[in-house]
Amino acid sequence: MSDSFVVEIKRLPNSEGLPLPQKMSELASGFDLYAAVEEPLTLDPGQRALVPAGLALAMPAELEAQIRPRSGLAFKHGITALNSPGTVDADYRGEVKVLLINHGQEAFVIERGERIAQMVFQLVPQVRLAEVEELGATVRGAGGFGHTGTR
Incomplete structure (x- = not known):
């Protein structure tokens, strides 16, 4: 196994009786979050x-936590995370919250303990920006949205 990281997790008073985030299968990349x-x-x-x-x-x-939608909620009910993926920065110590939206056609009730999103940890490279007068040329150049095809 490659490098592993320790992420400390603190239960807040409103989480009493709820499970900690957990992976639902051995090779899952995301930890399910509960309402x-x-x-x-x-x-x-x-x-x-x-x-x-x-x-x-x-x-x-070196890490960030990305908050992503659950595919089952999106497919079955049209419930998704609005700012997906949401980012939890390494220096944030407040409560993790999920911005959900109902894109479905019917009201959806979120019950206590419902799995509402998944949390995936990603490496964040340390990047230094360097201002320059000119950028190196590429074949694509400044071609933007839709530049590589019509469909």
């Missing part, structure tokens, strides 16, 4: 809500 709502939360079509996960993290500087 730490005090009472059911109804998302009407087109409505969005910031849903608490009941935890805070402390990560090494």
Whole structure:
């Protein structure tokens, strides 16, 4: 196995009785997050809500946590993470929350303990920006959206 990192996780008072984030299979890349709502939360079509996960993290500087939608909620109900992937920076110590939106045609009720998103840890390279007068040429050049094809 390659390098491993320790991510500290703190349960917040609203997470009492909920599981810690967990992978649902051995090779899963994401840890499922659970809704730490005090009472059911109804998302009407087109409505969005910031849903608490009941935890805070402390990560090494080399990591970020990406908050991503759960494919089952998206496919079955049209529920997705609005700012996907959301980023939890290594220096953030507040509660992890998930911005969900209902793109479906029916109201959706988020129950306490429902799996609402997944959290994937990614390496963050240390990058230094260098201002220059000119950039090196490429075949593509400044070709932007749709530049490589019509479909």
